[in-house]
Amino acid sequence: MGECFKIALDAMGGDYAPQEVVRGALLALGENPQLELLLVGDEARIKDELVACHSKSLERITLIHAPAMMSMSEAITALRKKRDASIMRAMDQVKEGRARAVVAAGSTGAAMSAALLRWGRIKGVERPAIATVLPTAAGPCLLLDVGATVDCKAEWLRQFAFMGAAYARMVLRIPVPRVGLLNIGEEPEKGNEQALAAHHLLAAAPGPFWTFIGNIEGRAIWDGSADVVVTDGFAGNIALKTAEGVSALVTRLLKSAIRQGSLRAKLGAVLLRPAFRVLQRRIDPAEYGGALLLGVDGVCVICHGSSKAYAVANAIRVACQALAGEYLEFVRSSSTFGESVKGAT
Amino acid sequence: MGECFKIALDAMGGDYAPQEVVRGALLALGENPQLELLLVGDEARIKDELVACHSKSLERITLIHAPAMMSMSEAITALRKKRDASIMRAMDQVKEGRARAVVAAGSTGAAMSAALLRWGRIKGVERPAIATVLPTAAGPCLLLDVGATVDCKAEWLRQFAFMGAAYARMVLRIPVPRVGLLNIGEEPEKGNEQALAAHHLLAAAPGPFWTFIGNIEGRAIWDGSADVVVTDGFAGNIALKTAEGVSALVTRLLKSAIRQGSLRAKLGAVLLRPAFRVLQRRIDPAEYGGALLLGVDGVCVICHGSSKAYAVANAIRVACQALAGEYLEFVRSSSTFGESVKGAT
Numbered sequence: 001m002g003e004c005f006k007i008a009l010d011a012m013g014g015d016y017a018p019q020e021v022v023r024g025a026l027l028a029l030g031e032n033p034q035l036e037l038l039l040v041g042d043e044a045r046i047k048d049e050l051v052a053c054h055s056k057s058l059e060r061i062t063l064i065h066a067p068a069m070m071s072m073s074e075a076i077t078a079l080r081k082k083r084d085a086s087i088m089r090a091m092d093q094v095k096e097g098r099a100r101a102v103v104a105a106g107s108t109g110a111a112m113s114a115a116l117l118r119w120g121r122i123k124g125v126e127r128p129a130i131a132t133v134l135p136t137a138a139g140p141c142l143l144l145d146v147g148a149t150v151d152c153k154a155e156w157l158r159q160f161a162f163m164g165a166a167y168a169r170m171v172l173r174i175p176v177p178r179v180g181l182l183n184i185g186e187e188p189e190k191g192n193e194q195a196l197a198a199h200h201l202l203a204a205a206p207g208p209f210w211t212f213i214g215n216i217e218g219r220a221i222w223d224g225s226a227d228v229v230v231t232d233g234f235a236g237n238i239a240l241k242t243a244e245g246v247s248a249l250v251t252r253l254l255k256s257a258i259r260q261g262s263l264r265a266k267l268g269a270v271l272l273r274p275a276f277r278v279l280q281r282r283i284d285p286a287e288y289g290g291a292l293l294l295g296v297d298g299v300c301v302i303c304h305g306s307s308k309a310y311a312v313a314n315a316i317r318v319a320c321q322a323l324a325g326e327y328l329e330f331v332r333s334s335s336t337f338g339e340s341v342k343g344a345t
Numbered sequence: 346m347g348e349c350f351k352i353a354l355d356a357m358g359g360d361y362a363p364q365e366v367v368r369g370a371l372l373a374l375g376e377n378p379q380l381e382l383l384l385v386g387d388e389a390r391i392k393d394e395l396v397a398c399h400s401k402s403l404e405r406i407t408l409i410h411a412p413a414m415m416s417m418s419e420a421i422t423a424l425r426k427k428r429d430a431s432i433m434r435a436m437d438q439v440k441e442g443r444a445r446a447v448v449a450a451g452s453t454g455a456a457m458s459a460a461l462l463r464w465g466r467i468k469g470v471e472r473p474a475i476a477t478v479l480p481t482a483a484g485p486c487l488l489l490d491v492g493a494t495v496d497c498k499a500e501w502l503r504q505f506a507f508m509g510a511a512y513a514r515m516v517l518r519i520p521v522p523r524v525g526l527l528n529i530g531e532e533p534e535k536g537n538e539q540a541l542a543a544h545h546l547l548a549a550a551p552g553p554f555w556t557f558i559g560n561i562e563g564r565a566i567w568d569g570s571a572d573v574v575v576t577d578g579f580a581g582n583i584a585l586k587t588a589e590g591v592s593a594l595v596t597r598l599l600k601s602a603i604r605q606g607s608l609r610a611k612l613g614a615v616l617l618r619p620a621f622r623v624l625q626r627r628i629d630p631a632e633y634g635g636a637l638l639l640g641v642d643g644v645c646v647i648c649h650g651s652s653k654a655y656a657v658a659n660a661i662r663v664a665c666q667a668l669a670g671e672y673l674e675f676v677r678s679s680s681t682f683g684e685s686v687k688g689a690t
Contacts, residue, residue: 184586192577218588221587222593233529241564242584246595265616271610
């Protein structure tokens with residue numbers, strides 16, 4: 001009994017492929033007995049890794065040979081001609097019904113292009129968006145777009161609101177998500193041209209299963225004031241990377257304050273170590289690892305190129321959650337304008 | 346001997362005016378014997394505060410009566426008709442030679458409009474920018490614009506680079522500042538239309554006293570990779586507010602981890618308290634308090650509307666540094682294009 005999660009994993013993507021990707025796969029298989037993985041990439045190299053790891057989960061692994069791979073620096077246009085690239089073959093597994101989702105650890109641009117080429121866009125959505133779950137003082141907050149579509153029309157931001165709200169409802173289990181627009185002030189008249197136009201659109205036509213709570217400042221994201229925060233891929237990426245940079249800086253400064261501090265401070269740090277670990281787990285990107293590529297007609301989760309095994313396993317978990325929540329089915333059956341949404345009310 | 350710093354302070358600006366502004370003024374006077382302040386606002390109310398504080402620095406304070414004030418919600422257009430508003434009167438003090446700089450703690454928009462109305466723009470600069478000094482792992486970094494000009498042409502970003510570099514050189518004492526462009530990737534071909542165009546402009550014509558080091562991601566700001574980071578007022582504001590939100594969240598989570606932790610964690614926290622204080626001082630916005638309004642033809646420092654005495658005193662210190670560094674004189678005598686820059690080489 002129970003749902004089966006068949007996921008295609010691009011084993012050649014990212015800075016530490018295939019080693020860390022394979023290790024992440026085995027971690028995920030160990031955690032979830034309903035998981036089956038298709039490891040896509042250089043068959044011989046993946047096999048070597050599997051042998052080195054002495055895995056017990058081999059019967060839930062299928063190898064799909066894909067001789068070529070996309071390097072981080074390769075132009076996206078090269079992808080069209082590279083049908084045997086591991087990321088393209090991974091998308092094929094879903095298209096041809098052998099898997100239900102793709103997890104990619106390599107170049108974000110390559111994953112996005114491959115998904116668009118192989119799966120196309122979902123009806124009613126003109127541009128893809130990458131969504132990431134952020135920790136806040138009061139639960140998770142979904143931020144999108146964090147880098148897929150950098151020049152955005154207001155209408156596309158409204159479509160992002162729809163997709164983000166659908167994800168928050170189906171996967172994060174928030175019945176009526178509160179959607180905010182990332183902006184430089186709370187007042188409706190604040191912002192650049194794009195934000196003003198988007199505010200107008202969002203306020204005029206909220207969805208049947210979400211509420212528009214207006215503008216959200218960069219600071220308020222972290223209070224948990226909104227469940228979904230919508231912005232273009234430029235501002236969203238700046239916000240996400242800034243947040244990562246500040247948490248890294250705080251950790252670094254705290255360590256240096258302790259190192260340069262008195263014996264008293266050093267003793268204090270030793271005593272506080274378990275509390276620090278709890279904190280780190282709450283703000284660590286690897287813990288929240290796995291950004292969702294929304295707007296393409298399939299479930300695809302992208303990890304940082306620098307992902308280690310733990311982050312890959314997390315991304316696989318995120319993909320399973322998206323499948324279990326039937327996010328894609330809900331979005332396919334819904335209208336972005338909110339009329340006659342099946343199962344939404 | 347010694348330079349005299351005569352600064353006009355809008356005593357009616359901000360959420361805690363005039364009380365906290367007056368207290369901040371007295372703090373600053375206590376720190377700097379070369380400082381003289383013109384307190385602009387409701388004379389009777391300022392006098393009451395001064396009496397309540399039993400100040401010894403009264404001989405270095407001049408009161409300038411300005412009966413009207415701008416509320417945070419008031420439209421900027423109202424300012425034109427409100428010539429007796431305290432922020433307008435403060436600008437007048439500089440225009441008429443009675444003060445050398447203005448410190449404003451109220452609405453950023455009102456301060457900017459008043460400066461533009463009274464002082465005008467500096468030659469060669471088409472739009473104002475607000476610059477703020479951020480802490481990084483390796484010294485200060487000047488980020489601009491953080492909210493003055495939200496829709497930016499690439500050429501304006503180049504002018505921001507010039508102003509930021511001039512400030513970093515003259516005030517932060519960095520002889521050849523490294524200027525970066527805030528973007529979503531390091532590669533020159535990354536970014537939205539505006540960032541691509543600005544990268545092209547900045548790479549083509551760097552200044553004689555600064556180097557363009559290319560794109561800087563939101564994460565790299567905090568490594569100290571650049572001395573100056575340039576962006577439009579929308580993305581810059583998102584970055585700044587996100588940073589504030591994340592540091593507030595980390596502090597909050599750390600406190601809650603300690604509170605919910607064992608006796609061991611609580612003891613550790615007590616021992617670590619001095620180290621925490623050092624850390625907080627390094628990342629506290631009040632410590633770095635005082636954003637510079639660049640591009641107007643005068644020195645103006647803006648504090649958060651929620652500034653307390655300590656932040657007001659810091660803003661006054663920032664204004665003194667700008668005056669001592671002769672930032673304005675340098676910018677006035679320089680060309681934004683870098684040809685024949687007096688004293689730059």
